[in-house]
Amino acid sequence: MAKNLQTAATTGAVPGTAANAAQPLPGRRPRGRPRKTHSELDEGNRRRLIIEGAARLFRAKGFAAASTRxxxxxxxxxxxxxxxxxESKNALLYVVMQEGMAQAAASQQAALDGVPANAPARERLRTLIRNHFQVLLGPGSDFIPVMLYEWRSLNDGQRAGISQLTGAYEAQWMPTLRALHADGALKADPRTARLFIFGALNWSVQWFSPRGAQSLDGLTAQALALFVGQAEPCPARAS
Amino acid sequence: MAKNLQTAATTGAVPGTAANAAQPLPGRRPRGRPRKTHSELDEGNRRRLIIEGAARLFRAKGFAAASTRxxxxxxxxxxxxxxxxxESKNALLYVVMQEGMAQAAASQQAALDGVPANAPARERLRTLIRNHFQVLLGPGSDFIPVMLYEWRSLNDGQRAGISQLTGAYEAQWMPTLRALHADGALKADPRTARLFIFGALNWSVQWFSPRGAQSLDGLTAQALALFVGQAEPCPARAS
DNA sequence: CCTACCGATCGGTAGG
DNA sequence: CCTACCGATCGGTAGG
Known part of the structure; x- marks a missing residue:
């Protein structure tokens, strides 16, 4: 009975069927491209409300403890x-994670596109970290925390789907980390460094308070200092 | 009906009452300090088995999804x-976390006691990180991951109790981090650095595999390099 | 520590 | 999207 299935392709569902049946006005003849009916907009909003409520409750209580009611x-x-x-509570969890990752990836790409091509690797890393904090800690950001902490509630197929998204997101960091390693600014092996850095940033959802003293810019500066030190790793002595 | 209550003080329970009632042999008169009866040992073992099974299942499925059955x-x-x-599933969770933290703190203290007092701060940090990995990733270590990822399942009083243990554990890191910051080896503010470092290390429970290529020593070396670079942060040029 | 059980709640569905 | 409902499962308890 579910209308919006997780993957329409696998079910043969015909999109819009139910919505077309809800066109009520008999005296009006639609011309040109059909406008969205009131009920279609409503349904889209309802779906949004479910997804956002689910993200919030999955985060606050955990997937298992948050009831569909x-x-x-x-x-x-x-x-x-x-x-x-x-179609199921589990499919809803998957959509929450999927939307979270899609938005995170889009935000990251936009941020990277704003960095000049000849900018130093350190600036690219700053951009990546700052965007990561934004996605993680910015307003209305329950989606990524759910993805980070409810991985075990996915089934194998769902994990494979989300893995593709996270894999692409993570891959964007590697050229920058390799460049910083080659420079000598990043002292750890880039692959292990990425895991540690992601851990350090992701953990911030456990302790960061938007009303605390730290701004996201301040946090970014601290993280950058911790991982790659000063802009000049070993400044020439001014003697 | 629960025999071993979480906090006997709050319930007025008299410790040992149930166990004393289980002393069955009429022809034997106890002399001196009473030895543990067979059934008492059994009960201790059973209790251990429950705690260990709970730690494993809480970690694998999450607190809410792991049933008491x-x-x-x-x-x-x-x-x-x-x-x-x-007395309740929740009290069991609390005991798991409590035991995990008590063991982590004891292990950390023993490790620090093995470091010479005049050892460089970098060596103390290596010891702290190595022990943290051991507690987190070593054999039979489900307790701390449960503590890290089921915090929200505690009630306020329980959180306060665990906070005291984690607070003491974390405090042990601060003198070392401050010393490294004063040396210039640690570039971030020590308080924020501690949060980032704990995040980086704690996240390893999500990706570390004991059958992978990395040893705990290798992991420790990489983490140390990432956070405080080489032993000599800026070696004098050999010119 | 087992047996048998209770009330509550859960994910999900039929039928409209 | 609501109403009414189903079977399953859950935490917890009494009574032995």
Missing amino acids: DIAAAAGMHGGSPFYHF | DIAAAAGMHGGSPFYHF
């Missing part, structure tokens, strides 16, 4: 209604 | 029997 209530719906939009 | 089965018991040893 909680999520329904957060979206202003009654008990079983989320299953009209998602 | 799973845990009972892992300890070779039937359905409701864990509640003879623990």
